[in-house]
Amino acid sequence: MTPDFSIEAKLAEQFKNSTKEILIAGVDEAGCGALAGPVVAAAVILNPEYLPHGINDSKKLSAKKRKYLANIILSNHHVAVTYACKTRIIRDNIRQATLWAMAQAINALTPPPNIVMIDGPHVPINLKCQTVPIIKGDTKSLSIAAASIVAKVCRDAYMVEAAKAYPGYGFEKHVGYGTKMHLQSILQLGPCRIHRDDFAPLQNNFFIV
DSSP states (O other): OOOBSHHHHHHHHHHTTTOSSOOEEEEEEEOTTOSBSOEEEEEEEOOTTSOOTTOOOGGGSOHHHHHHHHHHHHHHSEEEEEEEOHHHHHHHOHHHHHHHHHHHHHHHOSSOOSEEEEESSOOOSSOSSEEEEETTGGGTBHHHHHHHHHHHHHHHHHHHHHHHHSTTSOHHHHTTOOOHHHHHHHHHHOOOTTBOTTSTTTTTTOOOO
């Protein structure tokens, strides 16, 4: 399945009589399943007159292609990005931290959207716009796929910088996910300050260096 603009078109048609201008945003996150680093949420309003070619679920694209598309999206469309740090993730739990980041990204969009499509079954509460949850939305909607690309590229860049501050963990390679290399580095070095201490296999097993 390749994402397209059909969901956005249907929503615009559905709401065209209730508002003068229909602005539809797609929202997605990156980093929920990682053992280290933030969760990053991106909200994107695509210009329907200039839909970038090649947008897809970020997981289906090469790193080079993601960076190329992210630059186009950031340069030509409305985008907002929010980071939920380790402290918030541990305090609120991963789901609530992710929904918080999504809400912050949505609220930071200028101009504000009328409708927001969110990847997955859960949506932030108390938003001022219509929210539409879409399961596997990054494979169906161009707007959500665009948000997935921006979130992934921004988070990867964060983790590459983190690798300089915390050498030896290989953050520049696995960007915080639980690969064999990452787990071995934790066993050797112990967790660092951006590791999510309450996530298995970190919980109660290591000290903070």
